[in-house]
Amino acid sequence: MDSCTRYLIFFQYIGTKYLGVARIPPHQHWKRGVQNHLEEAVRRLKPVNPVSLTLSSRTDTGVHALSNSAHFDLQRRNGKPPFSEDVLVGSLNFHLKDEQIRVTRARRVSADFHARFRAQSRTYVYRVTLGASHYSQLPLTEAGLCWHPRSTIRTLDVGAMSQAAALLIGTHDFSSFRAVSSDLPFKSPVKTLDVATVRPGNSSLLTHFHREIPMWELTFKGRSFLYKQVRRMTGALVAVGLGQLSVSQLREIMEARDTLAYPNGLSAPADGLFLTAVDYREEDLQLPQQTSEEQRPSSGNLD
Incomplete structure (x- = not known):
C-alpha cells in the first residue's frame, strides 16, 4: 500500500467567530474551532487515511492569526501521486469557501516532521x-x-x-x-x-x-x-x-x-x-528526496 504524504500548511484566520484554533468535539458547542474547518476541507480531498491535523500553536477564542501552522498526512486513492503544494493550497481554500480562514502556503515534509516540536519560534x-x-x-x-x-x-x-x-x-x-x-x-x-x-x-x-x-x-x-x-x-x-x-x-x-x-x-x-x-529551520523542511511526479486535479473534482 502506498505511504502517506506529510504536509506542513501555514494558514491565517480572523478568530472572532471561532472557539479558538483547536478542534471542538462534535455536538459540544454550536461554534467550532479553526481546526474543525481545516480538517473538513482536507476530508473533501477524499483521502484514504483518517484526517487529523497537528497544530503548531494553540490560540484562544477571539485570537487571530496571520500565520499559524499544522501538519497532516494524506494518502490518495488508487495509488495517485501526491498533490503538488500549490494545488493543495488552492483546493483547501476552495473547500473552506466563505470561512474566515485561508491557507497561505504548503510544504511537503518528511514523515517524522512535527509542526509543534520543530518550531523554533513564535x-x-x-x-x-x-x-x-x-x-x-x-x-x-x-x-x-x-x-x-x-x-x-x-x-x-x-x-x-x-x-x-x-x-x-x-x-x-x-x-x-x-x-x-x-x-x-x-x-x-x-x-x-x-x-x-x-x-x-x-x-x-x-x-x-x-x-x-x-x-x-x-x-x-x-x-x-x-x-x-x-x-x-x-x-x-x-x-x-x-x-x-x-x-x-x-x-x-x-x-x-x-x-x-x-x-x-x-x-x-x-x-x-x-x-x-x-518559524522553522529550512533544513527541517527539506525532503530526503524530492519526487517530481505530481498530479494537478481541478479544485472542484478531486476524486
Whole structure:
C-alpha cells in the first residue's frame, strides 16, 4: 500500500467567530474551532487515511492569526501521486469557501516532521488603540481586531513601557504571567522571551469621523509561551504606559513568581492579539528526496 504524504500548511484566520484554533468535539458547542474547518476541507480531498491535523500553536477564542501552522498526512486513492503544494493550497481554500480562514502556503515534509516540536519560534503582535471611549468610534475595519482601553489618555508612555518590556526579555520564571485558570500547571513556567517591543502600528493614526486614533503594536517572540502569557504581559505593559503601574511594580509582580500576584482585571482581551509567525529551520523542511511526479486535479473534482 502506498505511504502517506506529510504536509506542513501555514494558514491565517480572523478568530472572532471561532472557539479558538483547536478542534471542538462534535455536538459540544454550536461554534467550532479553526481546526474543525481545516480538517473538513482536507476530508473533501477524499483521502484514504483518517484526517487529523497537528497544530503548531494553540490560540484562544477571539485570537487571530496571520500565520499559524499544522501538519497532516494524506494518502490518495488508487495509488495517485501526491498533490503538488500549490494545488493543495488552492483546493483547501476552495473547500473552506466563505470561512474566515485561508491557507497561505504548503510544504511537503518528511514523515517524522512535527509542526509543534520543530518550531523554533513564535511571534505575537498585540494591537492597541487609544482615544476611543467606545468601540463605535473605531472604523468597522478594526472591529474586533484591536484593544481600545477605555481611558481619556490619548498617548502611552512608550519609554516606560520599553523599560518594563526589557525586564521580560531573557529566560525567566513567568509564573506570574500564567493564567490562574490554566489547566496545565505541570508545564514549566520557565520560558525564554527573545523579543518584547512597543512601537507605533503600521497605521499609527487611524482617521475616523474626523478624529485621529493612535495605534501601537506590542511584539513578543519566543519559542513557546504559557497559557495567556502574552495577554497578561500586554495588559501589564499597557498599564505601565497609562501610568497605572510603575516599572518597579511590574518587576515585583514578575519576581513574585506567583500567578496570584498579577492584579485582577489587568489582562488584555483577546481582540487585539495576532499570531504573526511560526518559524522553522529550512533544513527541517527539506525532503530526503524530492519526487517530481505530481498530479494537478481541478479544485472542484478531486476524486
